[in-house]
Amino acid sequence: MRNIKLTIEYDGAGYGGWQKQKTVNSQQLTVNRKQKTENRKQKTEIKTIQGTIENALEKILQEKISLIGSGRTDAGVHALEQVANFKTKNSLDINSLQSGLNSLLPADIVIKKAREIDEKFHSRYSAKSKVYQYTILNNPFPSSFLRNLTYFYPYPLNLSLLKREVKCLLGRHDFKSFCASGSGAKDTIRTIKRISVEKFPAIRYPLSADLIFFTIEADGFLYKMARNIIGTLIDINREKIKNIKDVLTAKERTKAGATAPPQGLCLLKVKY
Numbered sequence: 001m002r003n004i005k006l007t008i009e010y011d012g013a014g015y016g017g018w019q020k021q022k023t024v025n026s027q028q029l030t031v032n033r034k035q036k037t038e039n040r041k042q043k044t045e046i047k048t049i050q051g052t053i054e055n056a057l058e059k060i061l062q063e064k065i066s067l068i069g070s071g072r073t074d075a076g077v078h079a080l081e082q083v084a085n086f087k088t089k090n091s092l093d094i095n096s097l098q099s100g101l102n103s104l105l106p107a108d109i110v111i112k113k114a115r116e117i118d119e120k121f122h123s124r125y126s127a128k129s130k131v132y133q134y135t136i137l138n139n140p141f142p143s144s145f146l147r148n149l150t151y152f153y154p155y156p157l158n159l160s161l162l163k164r165e166v167k168c169l170l171g172r173h174d175f176k177s178f179c180a181s182g183s184g185a186k187d188t189i190r191t192i193k194r195i196s197v198e199k200f201p202a203i204r205y206p207l208s209a210d211l212i213f214f215t216i217e218a219d220g221f222l223y224k225m226a227r228n229i230i231g232t233l234i235d236i237n238r239e240k241i242k243n244i245k246d247v248l249t250a251k252e253r254t255k256a257g258a259t260a261p262p263q264g265l266c267l268l269k270v271k272y
Helices: 049-061 094-104 159-169 225-237 244-250
Strands: 002-010 024-031 037-044 078-088 109-117 129-137 171-174 189-200 211-218 265-271
Touching: 002 049, 049 078, 049 094, 049 109, 094 109, 129 225, 159 189, 159 225, 159 244, 211 225, 225 244
Parallel strands: 078 265
Antiparallel strands: 002 078, 002 109, 024 037, 129 211, 129 265, 171 189, 189 211
16 A cells, blocks of 8 residues: 655635535525425535545546545635645556646646655644744735735734734643634644744735735644634734733633634645
8 A cells, every 4th residue: 555645735715625525505596387486405515625636536546535634724725835645556656646636636726746655654643833824915905916815904014013922922832712613622732833924015026015924833723723813913903902912821712803814824834
């Protein structure tokens, strides 16, 4: 049995997240023979990154494939280097596998690397840390080009304040305040290894956009943790929340800010 590791880039705008999901019931309006309307439940499949890649792999390898991702990204979230692995009995050349996948996959999913790896490698459990970046378009007007890749925020941002606040998150803490409801995590303690706030002025960017990058590396992330941190920082900037240290020590989700939109978030790298 071969263990294949994939490095994947994707634009998550058109997907319901990374993880393959069961079909759901949706309400569809129909017309019966007497021209009366009625609601009927219909099974609808949610398009996901994992499911799309698995379908392509199964066409190429002619066997059932279970693709394991390093972690789940939510609907609308992107990845520059998501990592996944799968087991196969097929002896197809690795270069042929990569090129075959890229020929079958839609343009918004690209397999950047494919290689055979030790059978003990597990994309999730072998990971040491993950690096996420959240991008804010801080302009008075939106961008048609960046609408799916950034969070458009037209109001002033106090970068000195934000840089000072994020320092409180460094190190090992209980991040329960930043964990969204619906998480199955029993342990909410994580270690943030580095966190930064940087601005790239319009003069350095061809689309004439002021971009604010929040980069966070941690040994793990709770459900919507990164987006909840960004939402809290924005509320601190708006003076709706006093400081992030109080939110962190409260260990209550209600003390943190709103969840920032998904399109600004990108998984940059998974470290092993």
